[in-house]
Amino acid sequence: MSSRVLPDFELLMPKDLGEGLQLLSRHGSDVAIMAGGTDVLVMMKANYRSPYVMSLAGIGGLDHLDWAPETGLRVGALTTVDQIEQSGAVKQHYRALWQAATLFATPQIRNSATVIGNLLRASPAGDCSCAVLALGGTVVLESVDGRREVAIDDFWLDYNLTARRPDEIAVELRLPPPGKGTGSAFRRLTRTHEDLAKLNASARLDVDGKICRTARLAMGCVGPTTQRLPKCEAILVGKAIDEALLKTLDDVIQSEIAPIDDKRSTAEYRRAVAGVLLRRTISQALAD
Amino acid sequence: MTAYSTIGKSIPKIDVKEKVTGRALYAADLKMPGMLYGKIVRCLDHAHARVLKLDLSVAAKMPGVVKVLGPDDIKAHSYNTGVLDLMVPEPVGKMLGDIEDQTVFTKHVKHQGDAICGIIAHSEEAAERAAEKVIVEYEPLPVYLTAEESMQPDAVQFTSLKPGNRAFQLPGEMFPNNAYGWGNVDEAMAAADFVVEDTFYVPKQKQCQMEPHAYIALFDDGGRLQCWTSTQMPKCVHIKLARMFDLPMSRVTVTQTVIGGGFGARLGMIGEPLACAMAMAVPGRPVKVLYTREEDWIASESRHPGKYWMKIGFSKDGAPVAVDALFRSYKGGYYTQGSGVAFTTGSWLGGMYKWGSCRYHGETYYTNHAPCGAYRGYGNPQTNFVMEQLVERACSKLGVDPVEWRKKWHKGVGDDGWCPGVTYPSCALDECLDRGAAAIGWTEKRAKYANQTGVKRRGVGVSVMNHTSGAFPMLLEHTTCTARLNEDATAEIMLACSDMGQGAHTALQQIAAEALGFRFEDIHIKAGDSDSNGFDIGAHASRTIYVGGAAVKSACEDARKELFARAAQYLECTVEQLTMRDKIIYLEGASNRSISAQEICARGVYNFVDAASGQRTGIPGQIQGYSSFLPTSNSPPFAACFAEVEIDTETGELTLIELVNAHDVGKAIHPASVEGNLEGGAQQGMGFALTEEIYYDKNGLCLNNSFTDYKMLGPSDMPKLTTILVENPDPLGPFGAKSAGEAGIVAPIGAVANAVFHALGIQIIEAPITAEKILEAIKKNGGV
DSSP states (O other): OOOSSOOOOEEEOOSSHHHHHHHHHHHGGGEEEESSOTTHHHHHHTTOOOSEEEEOTTOTTOOOEEEETTTEEEEETTOBHHHHHHOHHHHHHOHHHHHHHHHSSOHHHHHHOBHHHHHHHTOTTOHHHHHHHHHOOEEEEEETTEEEEEEGGGTEEETTEESOOTTOEEEEEEEOOOOTTEEEEEEEEOSSSSSOOSEEEEEEEEEETTEEEEEEEEEESSSSSOEEOHHHHHHHTTSBOOHHHHHHHHHHGGGTOOOOOOSSOOHHHHHHHHHHHHHHHHHHHHHO | OOOOSSTTOOOOOTTHHHHHTTOOOOGGGOOOTTOEEEEEEEOOSOSSEEEEEEEOHHHHTSTTEEEEEOGGGOOOOOBOSSOHHHHSOHHHHHHHTOOOOBOSSOSEEOSTTOEEEEEEESSHHHHHHHHTTOEEEEEEOOOOOSHHHHTSTTSOOSOTTSGGGEEEEOOTTTSGGGOEEESOHHHHHHHOSEEEEEEEEEOOOOOOOSSOOEEEEEEOTTSOEEEEEOOSOHHHHHHHHHHHTTOOGGGEEEEEOOOSOOTTTTSSOSSHHHHHHHHHHSTTSOEEEEOOHHHHHHHSOBOOOEEEEEEEEEOTTOOEEEEEEEEEEEEESSOTTHHHHHHHHHHHHHHHBOOSSEEEEEEEEEOSSSOBOOOTTTTHHHHHHHHHHHHHHHHHHHTOOHHHHHHHHBOOTTSBOSSTTOBOSOOOHHHHHHHHHHHHTHHHHHHHTTTOOSSEEEEEEEEEEEOOSSOTTTSOOOEEEEEEEOTTSOEEEEOOOOOSSSSHHHHHHHHHHHHHTOOGGGEEEEOSBTTTSOOBOOSOTTOIIIIIHHHHHHHHHHHHHHHHHHHHHHHTSOGGGEEEETTEEEETTEEEEEEEHHHHHHHHHSOOBOTTTOSBSSOOSOOEEEEEEOOSOOOOOEEEEEEEEEEETTTOOEEEEEEEEEEEEESOSSHHHHHHHHHHHHHHHHHHHHTOOOOBOTTSOBSOOSTTTSOOOOGGGOOEEEEEEEEOOOSSSGGGOOOOSSGGGHHHHHHHHHHHHHHHSOOOOBSSOOHHHHHHHHHHTTOO
């Protein structure tokens, strides 16, 4: 049961990153970090309790969205999903992320929710998360002891659990620049348009001529975290992707996923359509 | 067609500015000096349990707490949140078996969210903090989520008054063999050339009104109980509260606040008994009770779900010779509208087609869900989903066009309506079918989609419906109205009819202006005050314009009659010689002899004695028209709906392409409002068919008590939507109007289901028709 009344907490409002990191080094796991607030506040109204809530709103310079052909994309901790949706560079070079952003939640939530917040929520249904996993890249984590980068493949440890240590702030997401033949796509299945995914998928393919050189396939809502599909990827690499090849994924994917019954769908349905969604996502990435 | 001054014009709604600016004051917005907050502590972890121990001692000592109240602290009679007991004579109520099985706080939890105790505190925060300190020990009881479970002989009894947990079945005293209908169904069915039959499931759908329930109650220093509430039935709540707390009605006031949507959710009482019980415990202090969305969900009423069996027999020529049906619904934990939906579900069935014989059994069993009550359509959506799919199956077997079959076999003028003996006074369903079919391109699309291949399949489907305009003669239909003319010849129209956002008050104002011959802006509707408003049975059964509007019209005509009588006296002529233009009454043929309505009204009030003559200067008395209106029919509206869908046969996903909803509305008083009502109804109907259902885990705990997981269709899910108003003025409705409040939800349900059938050749008999069910059905069918 939720409530209009938030539980008691102390609000921390650091003025700069240094102060924020100091506060984290002191209070660590007692702090819920809030960027857009679309997860933290909702959870707090549903009885989630944290002695401290640290808002990043007062820290300048965290809402950047920088693109350069050599370095790729840099997404700040306060960069909203709407910024992604409005970005021509993201639309052109990281189609999967842009597509995820356009489908993500509702316009009001996109105005507030952040991409990095979506990663940190560590939900297997995260739409931006699914796209980011397919696109690859790293999350920059900073603490008073310095910075480190964690590859997105190693970022989610379990449901609602990430590699971020309690004293760290995820300050930036870095996505590598796409190659010449890189295409990507994101698709999802929902009950209504404005909904959490019951199944989502994303693909990034590097194609040379007709041959797929590398493939990164991600799927959500089929396990405790958004996950890669290495067996399916292996089938694509080194081959020209055609309908017949794609059709073989329907069976292969079955051994890579472990969906469950939940509020949004059933394990049986997810299994039945996982291959369909994957095939369509790959085809869409090839057309990118 | 008659030329009207305001009727039929879509003038700006009278509440539009306050609504769109956000300045409308809902109950939750109101603050009063000295106001306290009441928090209801609910059982959240059990759907069926007995309270073994309730310890309020720690909660009582929490900061800011004024009072804690358990079941034994409440001095009030048990009650029934429904209102059917007020709508039928007492002997009929007894026959129906209406009971009052609810208490403010309970020791026997019958559904998740049942109220255990209450906290009154200085702030909402303090009340919430204290609520966390309430200690309750429960003895879990077996949870029954279907009638089939709760009817078992060894099941725990919900109430000793309803043995076997059967809350209701059609009473044998009124309905021989507990069935509604006519003719010999068994014989007719046996003689039928073929039958179609199935058992369907209809879902528990939530009204999803925008405003969560909120109340303020005050037991004032004068010993009067006051309640501010957005109920859609202020006068029913008025008498129900009076009875519950043993107060005369003269010591109870219900003030209706702006209603943020009803759809049946506010039909009868909801949290008023709890808010008032808390206020009675702290005399002199207003107590505000706010429901969260989840509370609204788990502790207020929704649509009756259940299993719905139906069998229809046809002769070779397509005649529907017999229909036999049983709707066994899951009541939830309390009786509330126990008798209503179980009956009307069958009446919509009986009223639709020229059945040679008809037998409908309606029964409902207690289950451990949130109670079921009223929701737009009141049984009609359930029947439409079932009846229209079976009719479609029969049309398919007969090889006849579903539109043509319906045109041939639907009931019309002179036929018995949903209540045998009350005939249809008007019916424009054929025109609805023709115009709807033309608008969607029925003939072309039926042919075009007949032999599809490929992943995406399209289909078009049709459905028809009848509803009602008020529930005469089954239920009491009564509205009183006073039309008081001010001394400047403007008018105050006083009545207790509710505007739930459907635009009723605007339309009633139009009716008043037209009937008085005044301008629209000369009229003010004074509603929502139980002290000054006379009796009205409340907004139910799509009655507000048909019955309330007729009351307004009649009261205004009464006032106008007096106005003209006085004009005749002033002008020394007969009333028949008079006409009124721009509020000036003329003697016909003598334009220099006239008197303004303003002068008549002013002289009626400012009736001075002339100093010279010692005589009064005019005819004294403020003009008041009055009506105590009881209708003599229920003029059902009809509708035909056409839907087009596209189905992805690999994923089961369904896309709504187009919906055409053609409605026989009699006469649209305010066309834009009528269209708005029908469009909103279509959104809810398509939701019933495709996405909406409250569901529970095996312990009876609600899994989707918020908009995160209860999915209504949003703007981007809506198809191209065309609403066609077929205007064929009803001989009995005010200015020809029939109802449009509930009607819109009904026919889209069958139309969407039938479009699925057309697209796939498969019928999905459990609503909502989700992608999961479609894909499973395709698989079972061995493909499409």
